[in-house]
Amino acid sequence: MAEDTQVVCRFVTRMPEEYRITATPFAVPARLSRYGLSEVVNHLLSLETPKPFDFIVEGQLVRGSLEKVLLAKNISAETTVTVEYIPAVSPPSPEAQGQHKDWISSVDGSHSKFVVSGSYDGLARVWTSGGKCKAELSGHTSSVTAVAVLPSSNNTLMVLTASKDCTARLWEVTTTGTAVARTTAMFRGNQDAIECIAAGPDGSQMCTGGCDGTVRLWNWSETAGGE
Missing domain, CATH: 2.130.10.10 (YVTN repeat-like/Quinoprotein amine dehydrogenase)
Structure with missing residues (x-):
């Protein structure tokens, strides 16, 4: 895909009503990662305190760019892509640590x-x-x-x-x-x-x-x- 490729997305969620945006599809840059997609959703929600989201396309979490997920799933950028957004899951933090002297x-x-x-x-x-x-x-x-x-x-x-x-x-x-x-x-x-x-x-x-x-x-x- 070209660097300026746009993907038409329909954003959906199972979250409460206050976190739902328009179901009307609109175009976003294919290069956006979950951080960029979060900025888009937060802008549309007009939240006072930005909320981080994770995004799912056909059962796969978006962990790189949206473009990489489409390529992995063999989804054409010319189709309307349904993107589900959910509350971001924070990475686990270690509760304790023990040391060996080698691997x-x-x-x-x-x-x-x-x-x-x-x-x-x-x-x-x-x-x-x-x-x-x-x-x-x-x-x-x-x-x-x-x-x-x-x-x-x-x-x-x-x-x-x-x-x-x-x-x-x-x-x-x-x-x-x-x-x-x-x-x-x-x-x-x-x-x-x-x-x-x-x-x-x-x-x-x-x-x-x-x-x-x-x-x-x-x-x-x-x-x-x-x-």
């Missing part, structure tokens, strides 16, 4: 009270929902590439980790008082770095995927090799 490779937040992270610094860490490091899982001799939380009791967190050191580990972490983390099983058998790990729904088995091109299924008793 974070994986995170498991499936537990109701704790989050587990794995990092290229060779550690996995258990964090409280408030961002406090509850425990460090130290034992791998290379980067931790994947973590997974198993079904756990009230006072114990069971965690799986995988590493570029070609091993996986099962950890038991006490979560009351001063946390204590210990390795309860180590799984050797992969001939190259393990990149992913997952546990069965009942927590009795796990599988690993490695750079050696294998997927291995393990029982907890098989700490020296895999199936």
Whole structure:
């Protein structure tokens, strides 16, 4: 589309009456982003305090220019485009922050009270929902590439980790008082770095995927090799 291309739009909304503008289509520059479109709608509404809006075209949020959405949806600029506007959704703000010393490779937040992270610094860490490091899982001799939380009791967190050191580990972490983390099983058998790990729904088995091109299924008793 040319830089000065105009698109005929019909603006609609499900918001209350005071936020509705004329249903008569009119032309706007195709280069407008959601900020420019917000200015258009605010001007037509004559609001004392400008209100930010998001815009939807055929189910897709306008996150670049209107032109990019039309191209992505294969909509001709010569047609009348229905644009729905809704209250803008603010981006989420972090409630807490925890630090590793290197890239974070994986995170498991499936537990109701704790989050587990794995990092290229060779550690996995258990964090409280408030961002406090509850425990460090130290034992791998290379980067931790994947973590997974198993079904756990009230006072114990069971965690799986995988590493570029070609091993996986099962950890038991006490979560009351001063946390204590210990390795309860180590799984050797992969001939190259393990990149992913997952546990069965009942927590009795796990599988690993490695750079050696294998997927291995393990029982907890098989700490020296895999199936």
